[in-house]
Amino acid sequence: xxxxxxxxxxxxxxxxxxxxxxxxxxxxxxxxxxxxxxxxxxxxxxxxxxxxxxxxxxxxxxxxxxxxxxxxxxxxxxxxxxxxxxxxxxxxxxxxxxxxxxxxxxxxxxxxxxxxxxxxxxxxxxxxxxxxxxxxxxxxxxxxxxxxxxxxxxxxxxxxxxxxxxxxxxxxxxxxxxxxx
Amino acid sequence: xxxxxxxxxxxxxxxxxxxxxxxxxxxxxxxxxxxxxxxxxxxxxxxxxxxxxxxxxxxxxxxxxxxxxxxxxxxxxxxxxxxxxxxxxxxxxxxxxxxxxxxxxxxxxxxxxxxxxxxxxxxxxxxxxxxxxxxxxxxxxxxxxxxxxxxxxxxxxxxxxxxxxxxxxxxxxxxxxxxxxxxxxxxxxxxxxxxxxxxxxxxxxxxxxxxxxxxxxxxxxxxxxxxxxxxxxxxxxxxxxxxxxxxxxxxxxxxxxxxxxxxxxxxxxxxxxxxxxxxxxxxxxxxxxxxxxxxxxxxxxxxxxxxxxxxxxxxxxxxxxxxxxxxxxxxxxxxxxxxxxxxxxxxxxxxxxxxxxxxxxxxxxxxxxxxxxxxxxxxxxxxxxxxxxxxxxxxxxxxxxxxxxxxxxxxxxxxxxxxxxxxxxxxxxxxxxxxxxxxxxxxxxxxxxxxxxxxxxxxxxxxxxxxxxxxxxxxxxxxxxxxxxxxxxxxxxxxxxxxxxxxxxxxxxxxxxxxxxxxxxxxxxxxxxxxxxxxxxxxxxxxxxxxxxxxxxxxxxxxxxxxxxxxxxxxxxxxxxxxxxxxxxxxxxxxxxxxx
Ligand SMILES: Cc1cc2nc3c(=O)[nH]c(=O)nc-3n(C[C@H](O)[C@H](O)[C@H](O)COP(=O)(O)OP(=O)(O)OC[C@H]3O[C@@H](n4cnc5c(N)ncnc54)[C@H](O)[C@@H]3O)c2cc1C
Ligand code: SF4
Numbered sequence: 042x043x044x045x046x047x048x049x050x051x052x053x054x055x056x057x058x059x060x061x062x063x064x065x066x067x068x069x070x071x072x073x074x075x076x077x078x079x080x081x082x083x084x085x086x087x088x089x090x091x092x093x094x095x096x097x098x099x100x101x102x103x104x105x106x107x108x109x110x111x112x113x114x115x116x117x118x119x120x121x122x123x124x125x126x127x128x129x130x131x132x133x134x135x136x137x138x139x140x141x142x143x144x145x146x147x148x149x150x151x152x153x154x155x156x157x158x159x160x161x162x163x164x165x166x167x168x169x170x171x172x173x174x175x176x177x178x179x180x181x182x183x184x185x186x187x188x189x190x191x192x193x194x195x196x197x198x199x200x201x202x203x204x205x206x207x208x209x210x211x212x213x214x215x216x217x218x219x220x221x222x
Numbered sequence: 223x224x225x226x227x228x229x230x231x232x233x234x235x236x237x238x239x240x241x242x243x244x245x246x247x248x249x250x251x252x253x254x255x256x257x258x259x260x261x262x263x264x265x266x267x268x269x270x271x272x273x274x275x276x277x278x279x280x281x282x283x284x285x286x287x288x289x290x291x292x293x294x295x296x297x298x299x300x301x302x303x304x305x306x307x308x309x310x311x312x313x314x315x316x317x318x319x320x321x322x323x324x325x326x327x328x329x330x331x332x333x334x335x336x337x338x339x340x341x342x343x344x345x346x347x348x349x350x351x352x353x354x355x356x357x358x359x360x361x362x363x364x365x366x367x368x369x370x371x372x373x374x375x376x377x378x379x380x381x382x383x384x385x386x387x388x389x390x391x392x393x394x395x396x397x398x399x400x401x402x403x404x405x406x407x408x409x410x411x412x413x414x415x416x417x418x419x420x421x422x423x424x425x426x427x428x429x430x431x432x433x434x435x436x437x438x439x440x441x442x443x444x445x446x447x448x449x450x451x452x453x454x455x456x457x458x459x460x461x462x463x464x465x466x467x468x469x470x471x472x473x474x475x476x477x478x479x480x481x482x483x484x485x486x487x488x489x490x491x492x493x494x495x496x497x498x499x500x501x502x503x504x505x506x507x508x509x510x511x512x513x514x515x516x517x518x519x520x521x522x523x524x525x526x527x528x529x530x531x532x533x534x535x536x537x538x539x540x541x542x543x544x545x546x547x548x549x550x551x552x553x554x555x556x557x558x559x560x561x562x563x564x565x566x567x568x569x570x571x572x573x574x575x576x577x578x579x580x581x582x583x584x585x586x587x588x589x590x591x592x593x594x595x596x597x598x599x600x601x602x603x604x605x606x607x608x609x610x611x612x613x614x615x616x617x618x619x620x621x622x623x624x625x626x627x628x629x630x631x632x633x634x635x636x637x638x639x640x641x642x643x644x645x646x647x648x649x650x651x652x653x654x655x656x657x658x659x660x661x662x663x664x665x666x667x668x669x670x671x672x673x674x675x676x677x678x679x680x681x682x683x684x685x686x687x688x689x690x691x692x693x694x695x696x697x698x699x700x701x702x703x704x705x706x707x708x709x710x711x712x713x714x715x716x717x718x719x720x721x722x723x724x725x726x727x728x729x730x731x732x733x734x735x736x737x738x739x740x741x742x743x744x745x746x747x748x749x750x751x752x753x754x755x756x757x758x759x760x761x762x763x764x765x766x767x768x769x770x771x772x773x774x775x776x777x778x779x780x781x782x783x784x785x786x787x788x789x790x791x792x793x794x795x796x797x798x799x800x801x802x803x804x805x806x807x808x809x810x811x812x813x814x815x816x817x818x
Contacts, residue, residue: 089655095664110290116297116320155655162653181649185663186286186293193660194667196644197607199283202474206460207607208432214417215445215452 071106072113073121078128079105081143085131086180088155095193102187104180111183127172134158134169226468226494227502229273229361234508236543240266241812243530243545245515245560248363250551250781252493252501253798256409257805258549259506263812266543267498267507268532270514270552271359276366276494280335280486282477286644293332293481296321301329302343307354307743313347313693313701325356326746327367331645332481339366340482345696350687350704354745355555361511362493363553364748365794367483370490370612371637372412372457373791374403374423378623382787386622386631389681392786393758393767396423402799410491411459412795413472413612417452422618422635422791429460431474434608436597436640436671437615443730449620451638454613457491457795468495474610480644490612512536516699518548518564518573518777525568526818527777533697547776547808547817551801554783555584555687558753559702561764561779562689574754574771574779579764581688583755585681585788587747588634588712590740591719592674595732597640600669605642608668614639617673617726619790621718630714632680634790636723638673671732675719678790680711681752706744716741749793751785769804776817780804 071079086099086108099105112121134157135143139150146154160170184190197207241263244254255267286292295301300320307314307326315323323343328336341357348355358364378385380392400423406412407426414427431453433441441451458478462471472489488495501507512535519542521528529544550557561580564573572580619633648670649663690703708716720739727734757763760772769784771777780801782793811817 090660091657093657093660095660098660107292111297114297116300152656159655177655178650182292185645185649188285188287191285191287191644194642194646194664195605196642196667197605198476198609198642198644199285200475200607200610202607202610206429206432206474207610208434209438210430210432211415211438211441211453214415215441215450216417216419216448218418 071109074105074109074112077144078125079109081128081131082108082176084144084151085155085176086184088152089177089180090184097189099180099184102184102189104183104187107183107187108179124175127168127175130169130172131158227499229494229498229502229509234266234510236541238544239529240264240508240543240545242266242547242549242808243268243543244549244551245530246270246363246550246552246556246781247361247498247509248358248493248551248553248781249365249794249797250553250801251549252362252365252497253406253801254549254551254780254805255501255507256497257802258809259501259504261805261809263506263809265501265507266545267509268513268515268530268543269361269509269511270535271361271363272511272535273361273494274338274366276362276484276492277486279338280477280484282475282484282486289334291334293334295328295333295337298322299324299328299337301333302326302354303329304743307352312349312352313343315343315347318344326354327356327482327748330482336367336482336484339484346701347693347695348702348704349690349693350702351706352743353704353706354743355750356745356748357553357556361498361509365491365493368457368491368794369483369792370454370456370458370478371616371792372425372455372491372795373616374425375399375789375791375796376421376423378421379787379789379791382632382789388631390755390757390762390786393756393763398767399796399799399803402803403795405802406795406798409463410457410496410798411461411463411469412455413453413458413460414455415453417450417618419450419618421623422450425455427455431456431460431611431613433615434606434641434668436600436669439597440640440671440730440732441615444617444726447726447729449617449726451615451617454611454616454637456612458485458489458612459491460489466496466500468499472612476610476612478612479609513541514697514699515552515560516563516697518550518560520564520566520568520573522566522568525774527573527774533699535697538697547778547812549778549780549808551781553781554750554753555702557779557781557783558687559689561754563700569773574764574773574777576773577761577764579683579755579762581753582683582686583681583752583786584685584687584706584750585679585752585785586745586749587676587788587790588679588708588716588741589674589676589746590738590742591716591723592636592672592738593720593723593727593734594670594672594736595727595734596666597669597671597732602665603668605668608641609643613637614641615673627718629718630711632678632711632715632790634675634677634715634719636673636675638671640668640671642668670735671727672736673723674738675716675723676747676749676790676792677712677715677719678788679708681755681787682709687753704744708741708744713741749782749788751782751788751793754779754783755786756784757786768807769800770807778804778808
């Protein structure tokens with residue numbers, strides 16, 4: 042019985058957040074991000090994982106679109122708020138460094154902002170460094186599960202091997218016939 | 223592949239007396255149904271879960287980007303973490319706000335494909351000491367997602383007590399079980415390579431999987447030290463199974479290994495297509511799903527088992543069914559629970575428990591220690607197809623075979639793999655950003671190798687489960703309370719696992735980039751064994767060498783709960799070989815009128 046009750050409570054909770062999300066959607070073409078937030082994430086993740094001679098980058102792989110959707114349906118509102126606060130930090134840092142927001146900064150200035158945020162990646166300490174870690178992990182997850190990201194890796198698997206399997210077959214027992222000691 | 227038979231029979235005849243009723247449809251219950259129906263017995267199989275439309279669930283060829291959450295389960299579902307297993311009070315899911323709470327395996331990739339296979343901890347609570355108990359309630363049980371590593375035990379294991387003085391020997395020797403291992407191999411299919419190791423006997427192998435560059439290099443380095451890293455011995459058919467229309471041979475797609483588990487063309491063994499459907503086709507099998515057995519009933523006059531009582535998992539209505547023999551294959555801990563729940567005036571301690579050993583001598587494998595390394599020669603090399611297979615390599619046991627380790631008894635083996643996977647996990651720890659970062663991730667893909675150990679946990683009387691006096695599951699059935707902890711031998715062994723893993727990588731010229739030395743929560747190996755062990759002495763064991771209850775001659779326990787010691791090999795192939803042997807015995811004895 043208690044299980045049923047908790048389920049109902051949860052349903053209420055989930056319904057509540059869905060309402061909040063759809064209210065926001067009325068003002069934005071995105072599910073969670075505001076247009077500015079979306080643009081910042083789009084630019085930022087492209088700096089992290091850019092297009093190069095081999096393949097498209099985060100923008101082409103629609104990383105921001107994926108993260109937007111993921112956040113919109115995240116169970117924990119905390120996660121949404123943390124990301125929102127993190128994005129605001131990026132803008133603030135840009136203001137401090139360049140006297141303009143992240144979107145108004147030049148490409149070179151943006152890269153400088155991201156470099157500053159990266160700080161010591163091994164041991165993130167400041168809120169900016171922590172957010173760098175978060176957004177980089179999120180970008181990695183979204184990019185390398187996208188079609189573009191998987192192809193960037195020259196990934197050969199998830200295919201049907203109708204004949205011989207790939208790889209090498211050892212020629213015989215590792216220890217010969219004297220496996221026993 | 224032919225479509226599955228309509229095996230779900232909510233209307234299975236409950237008025238007749240079956241030759242045998244089997245509880246559970248996993249590796250053990252499936253094998254029992256297979257063997258007994260081949261002997262012409264009239265069998266009823268009861269399974270607590272339902273029959274899942276497994277091909278639709280698994281979607282083995284789906285790419286992450288074809289799924290709205292890249293294969294992950296819905297955001298209001300939660301998988302318990304190592305930390306939560308350690309710090310949260312039991313029952314783990316109590317007070318958690320999520321819709322469903324699952325065991326840790328649902329924290330792996332592709333969890334959306336197995337969310338209807340792994341049980342919800344909210345419905346199935348446990349109490350007592352921390353235990354990461356992974357369960358699957360559906361037709362086929364855990365075989366729907368098992369890890370496919372299929373290994374034999376040897377006399378190093380069956381006679382371990384004679385070798386080091388700890389615990390009990392098994393009441394059988396390798397030669398007793400060898401022909402049954404052979405039959406399991408030939409009936410279900412197993413891929414692997416002959417290595418001639420007395421401590422890890424070869425199977426009747428089908429075509430082996432292959433090793434990639436990093437693994438070949440490691441194999442060669444290990445052979446120089448007298449150690450064997452062999453291609454994953456997989457309970458998977460690579461050449462097909464003659465006479466089984468429900469399975470097809472492995473097409474090397476690798477989905478089973480990228481996700482929690484499962485193969486939608488049934489190349490990997492699962493109990494329904496490997497055993498239950500063929501048994502059903504004999505016409506001798508009735509099946510009822512959604513049937514949770516809560517008691518083995520007793521004939522007061524004879525003291526024999528008369529059948530079982532079960533509750534319909536959906537309607538919660540209770541039923542009784544009669545049988546000449548009762549076989550328990552509900553999985554190790556569920557079987558122990560059922561024996562202890564079956565209290566009567568005849569068996570006040572629970573049926574088959576005059577020894578007081580039911581629930582005790584509980585054992586499994588200790589996990590956690592492992593190592594990850596980089597093979598520099600492979601950086602920047604063209605990529606190859608590396609992960610189109612059910613597993614990488616298995617490094618066989620090497621401790622306490624000829625030498626005696628001063629710190630611990632028994633042994634451990636490693637499961638590992640190298641090569642490129644679909645997702646470049648190393649991207650998370652590659653520093654920097656931009657084009658250099660992207661190139662580095664690309665160049666390093668496929669250049670890593672890692673392995674993790676599985677070590678024998680000693681079967682000790684003090685490690686046990688019992689019935690919780692208060693906590694009940696969703697169906698009102700009392701649950702298990704754990705009293706189970708790793709001991710000194712396990713801790714010392716785990717320490718050696720880490721050290722030896724590092725040493726082996728160094729010896730092979732692999733640059734170590736990550737070391738795990740933390741021991742994972744009890745239960746992590748999903749290899750629960752013991753709790754109704756075999757033996758010849760009815761005072762110290764629950765069943766005899768034919769898995770027949772010492773107390774109740776028409777009651778058989780056919781799953782891993784009968785294992786006397788855990789050895790360090792994954793248990794499923796041994797569960798099935800032993801079960802086959804016992805079912806041959808049961809059919810013979812029943813025919814001779816010896817079980818009435
Ligand atoms: C992710 C994963 C990886 C694994 N990897 C490996 C591996 O590589 N190698 C290996 O050897 N093993 C592996 N295992 C373990 C393997 O799955 C088990 O050893 C095997 O399935 C045990 O078979 P069983 O029949 O005893 O139990 P199960 O397969 O669990 O089947 C028991 C069945 O009984 C049913 N049941 C339980 N209680 C009742 C009741 N009261 N009434 C009616 N029915 C009931 C359950 O619903 C279930 O269907 C793995 C398991 C998992 C989950
Ligand atoms: S690798 Fe083989 S066993 Fe695994 S999912 Fe693919 S076909 Fe099935």
